[in-house]
Amino acid sequence: xxxxxxxxxxxxxxxxxxxxxxxxxxxxxxxxxxxxxxxxxxxxxxxxxxxxxxxxxxxxxxxxxxxxxxxxxxxxxxxxxxxxxxxxxxxxxxxxxxxxxxxxxxxxxxxxxxxxxxxxxxxxxxxxxxxxxxxxxxxxxxxxxxxxxxxxxxxxxxxxxxxxxxxxxxxxxxxxxxxxxxxxxxxxxxxxxxxxxxxxxxxxxxxxxxxxxxxxxx
Amino acid sequence: xxxxxxxxxxxxxxxxxxxxxxxxxxxxxxxxxxxxxxxxxxxxxxxxxxxxxxxxxxxxxxxxxxxxxxxxxxxxxxxxxxxxxxxxxxxxxxxxxxxxxxxxxxxxxxxxxxxxxxxxxxxxxxxxxxxxxxxxxxxxxxxxxxxxxxxxxxxxxxxxxxxxxxxxxxxxxxxxxxxxxxxxxxxxxxxxxxxxxxxxxxxxxxxxxxxxxxxxxx
Amino acid sequence: xxxxxxxxxxxxxxxxxxxxxxxxxxxxxxxxxxxxxxxxxxxxxxxxxxxxxxxxxxxxxxxxxxxxxxxxxxxxxxxxxxxxxxxxxxxxxxxxxxxxxxxxxxxxxxxxxxxxxxxxxxxxxxxxxxxxxxxxxxxxxxxxxxxxxxxxxxxxxxxxxxxxxxxxxxxxxxxxxxxxxxxxxxxxxxxxxxxxxxxxxxxxxxxxxxxxxxxxxxx
Amino acid sequence: xxxxxxxxxxxxxxxxxxxxxxxxxxxxxxxxxxxxxxxxxxxxxxxxxxxxxxxxxxxxxxxxxxxxxxxxxxxxxxxxxxxxxxxxxxxxxxxxxxxxxxxxxxxxxxxxxxxxxxxxxxxxxxxxxxxxxxxxxxxxxxxxxxxxxxxxxxxxxxxxxxxxxxxxxxxxxxxxxxxxxxxxxxxxxxxxxxxxxxxxxxxxxxxxxxxxxxxxxxx
Numbered sequence: 080x081x082x083x084x085x086x087x088x089x090x091x092x093x094x095x096x097x098x099x100x101x102x103x104x105x106x107x108x109x110x111x112x113x114x115x116x117x118x119x120x121x122x123x124x125x126x127x128x129x130x131x132x133x134x135x136x137x138x139x140x141x142x143x144x145x146x147x148x149x150x151x152x153x154x155x156x157x158x159x160x161x162x163x164x165x166x167x168x169x170x171x172x173x174x175x176x177x178x179x180x181x182x183x184x185x186x187x188x189x190x191x192x193x194x195x196x197x198x199x200x201x202x203x204x205x206x207x208x209x210x211x212x213x214x215x216x217x218x219x220x221x222x223x224x225x226x227x228x229x230x231x232x233x234x235x236x237x238x239x240x241x242x243x244x245x246x247x248x249x250x251x252x253x254x255x256x257x258x259x260x261x262x263x264x265x266x267x268x269x270x271x272x273x274x275x276x277x278x279x280x281x282x283x284x285x286x287x288x289x290x291x292x293x294x295x296x297x
Numbered sequence: 298x299x300x301x302x303x304x305x306x307x308x309x310x311x312x313x314x315x316x317x318x319x320x321x322x323x324x325x326x327x328x329x330x331x332x333x334x335x336x337x338x339x340x341x342x343x344x345x346x347x348x349x350x351x352x353x354x355x356x357x358x359x360x361x362x363x364x365x366x367x368x369x370x371x372x373x374x375x376x377x378x379x380x381x382x383x384x385x386x387x388x389x390x391x392x393x394x395x396x397x398x399x400x401x402x403x404x405x406x407x408x409x410x411x412x413x414x415x416x417x418x419x420x421x422x423x424x425x426x427x428x429x430x431x432x433x434x435x436x437x438x439x440x441x442x443x444x445x446x447x448x449x450x451x452x453x454x455x456x457x458x459x460x461x462x463x464x465x466x467x468x469x470x471x472x473x474x475x476x477x478x479x480x481x482x483x484x485x486x487x488x489x490x491x492x493x494x495x496x497x498x499x500x501x502x503x504x505x506x507x508x509x510x511x512x513x514x515x
Numbered sequence: 516x517x518x519x520x521x522x523x524x525x526x527x528x529x530x531x532x533x534x535x536x537x538x539x540x541x542x543x544x545x546x547x548x549x550x551x552x553x554x555x556x557x558x559x560x561x562x563x564x565x566x567x568x569x570x571x572x573x574x575x576x577x578x579x580x581x582x583x584x585x586x587x588x589x590x591x592x593x594x595x596x597x598x599x600x601x602x603x604x605x606x607x608x609x610x611x612x613x614x615x616x617x618x619x620x621x622x623x624x625x626x627x628x629x630x631x632x633x634x635x636x637x638x639x640x641x642x643x644x645x646x647x648x649x650x651x652x653x654x655x656x657x658x659x660x661x662x663x664x665x666x667x668x669x670x671x672x673x674x675x676x677x678x679x680x681x682x683x684x685x686x687x688x689x690x691x692x693x694x695x696x697x698x699x700x701x702x703x704x705x706x707x708x709x710x711x712x713x714x715x716x717x718x719x720x721x722x723x724x725x726x727x728x729x730x731x732x733x734x
Numbered sequence: 735x736x737x738x739x740x741x742x743x744x745x746x747x748x749x750x751x752x753x754x755x756x757x758x759x760x761x762x763x764x765x766x767x768x769x770x771x772x773x774x775x776x777x778x779x780x781x782x783x784x785x786x787x788x789x790x791x792x793x794x795x796x797x798x799x800x801x802x803x804x805x806x807x808x809x810x811x812x813x814x815x816x817x818x819x820x821x822x823x824x825x826x827x828x829x830x831x832x833x834x835x836x837x838x839x840x841x842x843x844x845x846x847x848x849x850x851x852x853x854x855x856x857x858x859x860x861x862x863x864x865x866x867x868x869x870x871x872x873x874x875x876x877x878x879x880x881x882x883x884x885x886x887x888x889x890x891x892x893x894x895x896x897x898x899x900x901x902x903x904x905x906x907x908x909x910x911x912x913x914x915x916x917x918x919x920x921x922x923x924x925x926x927x928x929x930x931x932x933x934x935x936x937x938x939x940x941x942x943x944x945x946x947x948x949x950x951x952x953x
Binding site: 342343344345346359360361362363364365366367372378379380381382384385388389418419420421422423424425426427430431456457458459460 | 540541542543544566567570589590591592593594599602609611613614615616617618619621622633634635636637638639640641671681682683684685686687688689690691718
Binding site: 315317339346347348372374375376377378379382385386387388389390391392431 | 736841843844845846847893894895897913914928929933934936939940941942
């Protein structure tokens with residue numbers, strides 16, 4: 080299992096029945112492949128649909144139906160389309176149970192930076208600030224380090240996406256929960272030692288006695 | 298011609314082609330009967346429709362389609378339904394060309410009071426404050442006096458509907474335009490003398506040399 | 516997919532003292548079966564948020580008649596003498612809000628906004644107690660978001676997951692209220708299979724509906 | 735009832751230097767025929783308000799490529815390297831706005847609101863220069879309404895008076911922008927007779943559309 084699949088499978092364990100979920104572009108999109116059996120999950124794409132499905136057969140693509148990354152998708156029975164104000168009313172009004180986003184940095188308070196690198200990369204925040212400020216649960220799915228440097232840091236050196244702490248950080252090494260008392264190490268990936276996680280992390284982790292092993296479903 | 302018909306006919310002369318118009322409950326509703334020939338006018342009802350039509354035949358009423366007064370109406374081809382936020386977005390966003398409302402008082406600045414009589418009548422403002430604050434042109438259609446007392450007054454004694462002056466006042470005696478320099482008498486009803494209008498008015502009217510006679514169409 | 520509940524079960528979800536938004540405009544587009552069940556259950560002390568209180572015996576007017584309501588937030592009560600009588604005798608407290616402002620406040624509640632800036636009501640009784648801010652040199656009232664414990668909405672059609680389609684002027688406040696409450700309960704004139712309602716024609720996404728009342732008994 | 739105009743005539747209604755809102759999300763739901771005509775006309779110095787700038791050669795990306803745009807207000811330009819290149823070389827000024835805030839600001843412009851209160855962007859770069867107000871003990875940014883001289887929108891269907899129906903994710907910012915400009919120009923994939931579109935399925939009332947572009951040549 081590669082690290083992307085590991086992360087996606089672990090995040091999928093956070094899905095709950097009958098909930099509305101938004102998956103960011105890239106790695107988070109993979110989470111849809113690992114929905115635990117028996118769960119009914121409604122996926123929203125912020126460009127204006129709930130209930131999109133897999134890409135349709137060649138030649139059957141609808142140019143009026145893509146995901147937020149511009150890729151062709153299909154619609155499942157019961158799908159709903161809406162305008163951008165309604166889409167973000169769902170996101171910001173507390174109607175979105177969970178969002179999964181990539182991250183550039185998370186600090187010791189659980190604050191996320193994921194929308195720009197000053198002087199280098201200025202793509203824009205898109206819907207990220209709304210998602211992190213508005214979703215009931217915010218899951219960051221990212222690699223633990225970038226070119227050997229920790230992405231979980233003491234203080235953000237990149238512009239914050241929101242002052243609101245995220246709910247959970249899932250990497251290929253660990254599951255970490257921001258709490259009032261700091262970042263708590265909840266789980267390590269199979270065969271990853273607690274010491275290795277701490278060494279790859281740029282801030283202090285609270286390590287309880289009962290650190291579990293990342294559950295990745297079936 | 299009774300005074301209601303006179304007022305309604307005169308107000309109808311203010312209608313313009315291809316415009317969106319909202320008529321208040323009561324006398325203003327009669328304006329729809331006198332649309333000058335050749336004009337296409339779209340009537341909005343603030344409970345959520347543009348393009349309603351006359352009451353349908355007995356037994357054909359749709360319980361889901363009434364005007365803002367709760368009376369059954371029909372829909373004309375091209376009618377559009379929408380929710381209350383959109384309905385008032387149309388009214389407040391400058392998309393409504395004209396509204397016609399009843400009045401209890403209008404003061405020398407052209408300010409309207411039409412939603413309550415303290416200690417006596419507290420129906421609520423409904424959409425009146427939004428209409429007077431938001432419509433491009435606000436026409437007050439009302440009797441010139443109430444029980445012999447002027448309704449056009451120096452200072453409002455009733456709570457204002459909006460601080461924004463109305464565009465035009467049409468009564469069974471006269472057409473009066475609020476301007477920067479005061480209330481200007483534009484027209485008198487057929488066989489009504491300027492002196493009679495001034496006597497029935499509770500504030501000073503500016504009387505130009507060229508006061509016209511109320512035009513009431515065909 | 517969800518299971519349908521009876522109107523009586525819906526009424527049991529509304530506790531005494533709750534703040535309840537009820538869709539409808541002069542009774543048009545109100546959830547009539549849930550309202551009847553609330554009267555039967557004898558709910559008390561509700562704060563009712565609705566455009567109006569209709570007429571005695573009609574729509575939410577039934578809740579007024581039956582003494583279920585202690586506070587009303589509405590744009591208009593002029594068509595219901597019973598509301599006015601109870602207001603004058605201090606049985607019901609009434610807060611009057613301009614209709615467009617009421618719609619935007621409820622929408623803001625559902626959309627996660629703190630409120631909106633509006634010129635409606637500036638300098639009038641409706642603006643009393645509101646903060647005023649300037650944007651681009653113009654004054655605006657800050658009108659705060661409005662939320663509720665329960666929203667009761669009515670639609671023409673629902674599907675199995677609660678997607679709703681409204682009809683004509685029966686839409687009014689229903690889609691706004693469906694977003695603005697902790698718990699939203701919907702009733703529809705018909706329940707149709709999943710996929711029958713086109714994604715483009717659905718007015719309220721089913722994810723907003725917590726409980727759907729069973730179809731009415733037509734045959 | 736209105737007469738249809740050509741895409742070229744539509745482009746002539748957009749003066750150099752205008753502030754223009756253009757519907758679409760990554761080019762999906764953009765008014766492609768009007769955009770092409772704008773490039774042909776060689777319009778200059780536009781302030782473009784759009785969710786994104788799509789990709790080079792796609793949707794509003796064509797306006798960027800052709801040097802029509804001097805300022806962009808958008809939520810995202812990461813998919814268009816040409817926008818980024820021109821931003822770094824100071825040919826284009828870019829204002830980035832969170833997507834939900836952009837949608838609400840445009841909606842506020844169309845709805846006659848001065849702005850909205852939102853928590854999105856609080857304490858971040860997106861909140862710099864904004865007023866902060868407290869409502870019910872919570873901080874919110876005041877995000878001012880956004881309006882334009884011209885809105886260019888695309889729909890699936892239009893009728894003779896300009897009522898519009900959108901399809902799936904091609905709806906996005908189109909209905910919001912159709913309300914927020916002094917002049918709104920719409921193009922549709924098809925124009926159908928009055929009465930064919932049900933009042934309940936129409937997304938944008940025709941009274942908001944000032945000009946309708948003629949149907950595309952499909953046969």
